[in-house]
Amino acid sequence: LVLVAFALVPRGIATLITIVMAALAMAAAHWAEGIADRHQMISAFLLTILLSAVVVFLRNYKARQLAxxxxxxxxxxxxxxxxxxxxxxxxxxxxxxxxxxxxxIVIGLDAHASDSDPEQDIRSILPRIGRFLHSQIRDFDTYYRAADLQFLVILPGIATHEAILRAEAIRKGLGTLLETHGLNLTTSTGIAGLNIGDDADSLQQSAANALRRAQQQGGNRTQAYSAWTPTTPAQKRAEGTAP
Structure with missing residues (x-):
C-alpha cells in the first residue's frame, strides 16, 4: 500500500499517508497486546516501510540521472x-x-489576446503548435520551448531578411491554426541575425527585445531587431516589421 501511495499521488501526500499508516499500525499493535505475533507484525510493517523508502529513493535517483x-x-x-x-x-x-x-526567431503568444481564453485551452493547443513548428523547419534547424508561451528557432545559414519571411510565414500559419481551434489568440515573432561580437546571451536578448517591441505595438506582427531606443518617439516607424 505504501508503494501504491508513492506511485499514484505526489510525494508529499504519499509521505503523509505513510506516517499516518505507521501511527495507526503502532496504535493497533499497542492495543493488540494479547496477540502472540504482535512483535513480528510490527517488524514486518517497519521492514515494508524501509523497503518502500529504498525503492522510492532509487526511482528518484534514476529520474535525476536520466534527466x-x-x-x-x-x-x-x-x-x-x-x-x-x-x-x-x-x-x-x-x-x-x-x-x-x-x-x-522568438515566437510568442500575445498576452493581451490570451486574457479571454482559459489557461487550459491555451495549454491544450501547445502540442499542436509544437507539431506545426516541426513541420515548418528544415532538418538541421532546431526549435526550443524557450518559455511557457514562447518558442525559439535557430536558423543556420539564414540571413535576417530571409528569417523575416520565414517568421512571417510561421506567424500567419499559427494564426490559422489558433483560429481553427476557436482560440482568440495571436502570435508575434522577433528576429535577430548574428552580428560581430554576439554570443548566445546577446543574440537571445536581441530577439527577445524584437518580440517585446512587436507586442508593444499591438502584437500579431513580425519585428526584426535593430538598435532602436524604445523611449524615442521617432522610433515608432515600423522598421523591419510586418503587421
Whole structure:
C-alpha cells in the first residue's frame, strides 16, 4: 500500500499517508497486546516501510540521472530550454568559423489576446503548435520551448531578411491554426541575425527585445531587431516589421 501511495499521488501526500499508516499500525499493535505475533507484525510493517523508502529513493535517483538525457519538452516535443544556450553557442561558433549567416526567431503568444481564453485551452493547443513548428523547419534547424508561451528557432545559414519571411510565414500559419481551434489568440515573432561580437546571451536578448517591441505595438506582427531606443518617439516607424 505504501508503494501504491508513492506511485499514484505526489510525494508529499504519499509521505503523509505513510506516517499516518505507521501511527495507526503502532496504535493497533499497542492495543493488540494479547496477540502472540504482535512483535513480528510490527517488524514486518517497519521492514515494508524501509523497503518502500529504498525503492522510492532509487526511482528518484534514476529520474535525476536520466534527466540530462531528455532533450525534448514532453508537452510540445520542442528541444528542452536547458540545452538552448549551449546549442546556440555551438551554432554561433560554427557560423563564425565557416563565415555563414545565422538568425534566430522568438515566437510568442500575445498576452493581451490570451486574457479571454482559459489557461487550459491555451495549454491544450501547445502540442499542436509544437507539431506545426516541426513541420515548418528544415532538418538541421532546431526549435526550443524557450518559455511557457514562447518558442525559439535557430536558423543556420539564414540571413535576417530571409528569417523575416520565414517568421512571417510561421506567424500567419499559427494564426490559422489558433483560429481553427476557436482560440482568440495571436502570435508575434522577433528576429535577430548574428552580428560581430554576439554570443548566445546577446543574440537571445536581441530577439527577445524584437518580440517585446512587436507586442508593444499591438502584437500579431513580425519585428526584426535593430538598435532602436524604445523611449524615442521617432522610433515608432515600423522598421523591419510586418503587421
Amino acid at each position: 540530462p538525457l531528455r532533450r525534448t519538452d514532453e508537452l510540445t516535443q520542442a528541444a528542452s530550454r536547458e540545452y538552448l544556450s549551449a546549442d546556440l553557442h555551438k551554432e554561433i561558433q560554427r557560423s563564425e568559423r565557416e563565415g555563414t549567416d545565422m538568425s534566430i
